[in-house]
Amino acid sequence: MTPELAARLVKAYDIRGLSPQELDEPAAHRIGTAFARLTGAREIAVARDMRDTSPGLAAAFTEGVREQGVAVVDAGLGSTDYLYFVSGRLGVPGAMFTASHNPAAYNGIKLCRAGAVPVGEGSGLELIRAALTEPAPPRGGLYGARREVALLDEYAAHLHGLVDLSALRPLRIVVDAGNGMAGLTVPLVLNQPQLTIVPMYFELDGTFPNHEADPLKPANVAALKERVRAEGADLGLAFDGDADRCFAVDERGEAVPASSVIALVAARLLADEPGAAVVHNLITSLGAVEVIEESGGKPVRSRVGHSFVKALMAEHQAVFGGEHSGHYYFRDFWFADTGMLAALHIIAELAASDGPLSRLVAGYRRYQSSGEVNVTVADPSAAVAAVERSLGDGGARVDHLDGLTASFPDGSWFNLRASNTEPVLRVNAEAGDAATLAALRDQVLAVLRAAEPAAG
Incomplete structure (x- = not known):
């Protein structure tokens, strides 16, 4: 493989x-x-999603592991x-074959060490990248x-053990699985007598015939919103393709917003x-940070990225x-992200309240947010520097x-950060x-466009 393709x-x-093109x-x-040699483990777990290429990729990966004497x-x-x-649960490294929310033409691999410890740039992925350009050992x-x-039943039981579901009041919940893996896991986890689940697109289909399994795009949750209103449901839930992210829709x-969750x-x-710590990335709403403090917690600010x-x-x-x-991480789930556990907490909190979800979360929406605005630039570093210079001595803490x-x-x-994969700056x-929000956002965008004629 060429270094360019590996990169x-x-x-x-x-x-x-x-x-299979890449x-x-x-x-x-x-x-x-490479992963077998990187981990030095005796055994590696492999799972896969419903994409058409996942079985073949998982089988090939499995052979590469086994040829190194690893089970x-x-x-x-x-x-x-x-x-x-x-x-x-087993204390072994793992490989998940999925492209998450990407369209059907894509696939990928998420790697972790034993105990679901992530493998990323600086913790092993750079060695995997290098191995792709070298002769096979x-x-x-x-x-x-x-x-x-x-172990799917054990997975569901573990989640049930983390959230008290004994006092649920009757709730009607519309769930959009997006033809992804939530179609397999939701029936196991949300199979509770007080819950009426209205399924949307539960059929496992890696071609995504109804919509992309990316609930961050408004078009992909339009049908869910309409169905929630039509059903008179208490809650709507949408999951991405590999069901590790969860998005909620209220009764209206x-x-x-994820910050409210x-x-x-x-x-x-x-x-x-x-007194416990709660980690939030730096573009989480200030309202969520305030709630953490008001609840007696210690907010810890993080860079974006799992x-x-x-x-x-x-x-x-x-x-x-x-x-x-929409990634939510739990200490009692090996510090890993699980949208399903977040969904259980939303359901349990809603069931414990005597009002609708919109009222329950109203107190968390304390500020106006721009959402993420992407601006294409030729030189991201120069554009960021221009925005910082424009702040002058106006009292901003940087x-x-x-x-x-x-x-x-x-x-x-505001936060301005570069994409890892394309010449794009993300503005929040x-x-x-x-x-005030409109003035601040427009000020940042005006500086970017003046500093970068190629911006759009």
Whole structure:
């Protein structure tokens, strides 16, 4: 494989590309060999999603592992958080074959060490990338064994053990699985007598015939919102393709921001463990940070990205962590992300309240948010520097934890950070009212466009 293709395929947090054009079975075989040597483990767990290329890629990876004398635990079809469960439960490294929310033409691999510890840039993926451009090592002297396990019921039982579902009031919940792995896991986890589940697109289909399994795009949750209203449902839930992310819709068919979910779950967990740390990425709403503090927790600010959040959670033994992208991490789930556990907390909190979800989360929405605005630039570093210079001595507090963050005395702030994969700057801003937000956002965008004629 050429260094250019290896660099395109092995990203900062996982392996992902067009399949089979970029990620084919010989590449998966080579990655299996490299991962076996990287971990030095005696056994590695493998799971896969419903994409058409996943069985062949997983089988090729398995052969690469076994040829190094390492055994394979074949966990079969499952969500990414199921693979994390298997890794944590058995104490073995794992590989999940999925391209998450990407379209059907893609596939990928998410890797973790024993106990669901992430493998990313700086913790092993750079070695996998290098291995793809080098000659394959010789086969080991022994051929590793392969055994199949079926742990989905144990996965569901583990989640049930973390959230008290004994006092649920009747709730009607519409769930959009997006033809992804939630179609397999939701019936196991949400099979409760007081819950009426209205399924949407539960058929496992890696061609995604109804919509992309990416709930971050508004078009992909439009049908869910409409169905929630039509059913008179209490809640709507949408999952991405590998079902490790969860998105909520209230009874009016309005999206519940991830920051509100972070606030809700943090408050629940801190009620049982006041003083515990909660990790949030730096573009989480200030309202969620305030709720963490008001609930007696210690907010810990992180860079964007699961490897950074998980590392800080382990360092601080944080009870919970959350990101704006719908990733929610739990100490009692090996610090790994699981959208299904977040969904259980939302359901339990809603069931314990005497009102609708919109009222329950209203107190968490304290600021106006721009959402993420992407601006294409020719030179991201120069554009960020121009924005920082434009701040002058206007009283902004600036830091560079992840790109450029500027916070102002009135509580408003913006963050400007570069994409890992394309010449794009991501702008997020927040303020106490819509007019202040619009002025702040437009100020940043005007500087970017003046500094970068190629911006668009």
